Amino acid sequence: MRFLITAGPTREPLDPARYLTNRSSGRMGYALAGAARHDGHDVLLISGPTTLDVPPGVDFIQVETAQQMYDAVRDMLDGVDVAILTAAVADYRPVAYSEQKIKKQGERMVLELERTPDILGSMRSVFGFKGTLIGFAAETQDVESYARGKLERKQCDMVVGNDVSRSDIGFDSRENEVVLVFPDHVEYLEKDTKEHIAMHIIEHATIIRPK
Numbered sequence: 047m048r049f050l051i052t053a054g055p056t057r058e059p060l061d062p063a064r065y066l067t068n069r070s071s072g073r074m075g076y077a078l079a080g081a082a083r084h085d086g087h088d089v090l091l092i093s094g095p096t097t098l099d100v101p102p103g104v105d106f107i108q109v110e111t112a113q114q115m116y117d118a119v120r121d122m123l124d125g126v127d128v129a130i131l132t133a134a135v136a137d138y139r140p141v142a143y144s145e146q147k148i149k150k151q152g153e154r155m156v157l158e159l160e161r162t163p164d165i166l167g168s169m170r171s172v173f174g175f176k177g178t179l180i181g182f183a184a185e186t187q188d189v190e191s192y193a194r195g196k197l198e199r200k201q202c203d204m205v206v207g208n209d210v211s212r213s214d215i216g217f218d219s220r221e222n223e224v225v226l227v228f229p230d231h232v233e234y235l236e237k238d239t240k241e242h243i244a245m246h247i248i249e250h251a252t253i254i255r256p257k
């Protein structure tokens with residue numbers, strides 16, 4: 047099967063010296079890419095900036111911004127059987143990019159932000175993707191119910207929910223503890239390394255029938 051996996055954070059530039067980003071290390075997405083490749087699948091990893099090595103045998107596209115990730119996913123969907131969107135894509139970006147470094151002006155400053163394109167939300171409705179679609183939900187409360195909301199709104203086959211308020215799992219940690227939310231049931235995976243969690247997710251990904 048052919049997998050497309052997104053990973054890592056995006057960076058939304060403000061001026062030549064600054065950008066908006068988040069705490070994603072890329073580990074969860076890279077672990078998924080490694081597990082899928084280990085199981086003999088063709089894998090394309092589309093990643094924002096990380097310090098990780100690309101797993102051997104995995105095709106790789108490096109991006110920086112949400113817009114670049116959106117464009118890369120749209121352009122590479124041909125022939126993809128399973129898409130897993132793990133990246134922590136910025137939801138907002140600065141409205142204006144300043145060519146010059148922004149100078150200090152007074153005690154307060156207001157940044158104007160605009161929405162970035164929703165990659166997961168575009169998969170079915172804009173890109174017409176027909177394969178198995180797996181999203182992630184990074185939540186700080188009611189993880190299962192928010193994940194179910196995303197499953198339904200974004201027409202996913204599975205959403206992996208994780209609690210990003212904890213420092214021992216989720217963002218920038220070696221372990222995770224997730225709930226797999228399917229249309230008709232849920233499955234809780236105990237805290238484990240991201241590599242082991244990834245193996246379970248890939249196993250499910252290969253047997254789900256896309257809607």
Ligand code: PMT
Nearest residue numbers: 070071072073074131133134135165166182183184217218
């Ligand atoms: O990278 P690590 O340090 O290993 O951390 C892993 C993780 C916490 C980043 C990962 O497990 C995780 O939760 N990834 C999703 C992060 C996220 O942005 O979640 P969200 O609930 O805001 O977004 C929901 C889904 O929409 C995600 O599949 C996301 O990739 C996607 N999305 C979000 C915004 C956007 N503009 N386009 C998208 O496709």
